[in-house]
Amino acid sequence: MEKTESIQDQAETLRTLMARKLGLKRGSLARRVAKAGRRLPSGVRNDIAAVAEAEKIALNPKLAMRLNPGATKGAFDRATVHLRGIDVADRRKGLALSILGSIAFNILAVITILIVVLRWRGLV
Structure with missing residues (x-):
């Protein structure tokens, strides 16, 4: 359960940063990434999409065991650094x-x- 909560926190942090820095206040994380389009580099878009996918997978307890928290944390860190730098x-x-x-x-x-x-x- 600790993994699931941390992924939810990471996704919420990314949603907050995208709302503050890019003005994307509505929709899920995946929807916000799609709306951001060219305002984000492709690597950052992929990282945020990976966190959004991990958030979706974490909702299912059996699938949540297959998540790689290291990869998700790395994607979150890269996306956060970029968004905070805007x-x-x-x-x-x-x-x-x-x-x-x-x-x-x-x-x-x-x-x-x-x-x-x-x-x-x-x-x-």
Whole structure:
């Protein structure tokens, strides 16, 4: 039973971290991993999926004996280190700068095309 409780605690910790760092507050751990998509590296996604699978297997007492707690703990540790390293404020700043850069480029491109067309037509 101790293995099962620790796996449940690990899964709950990962759910909390994903809610805080990625904004994924609803659904099971497997569903949250699927929703995270490209925001997580594939290795971290696989680690979180392994913990989600272990959580599901731990609900059945006969199957729970087949779990490898070392592998689950390793996957949990790797996923936790990555999730705790995410800086939410930096992600928001990066997103805002990306959008502003895209808008600035588009405005510059439109102005350039406008000047070229006006020059071609002999108006400038």
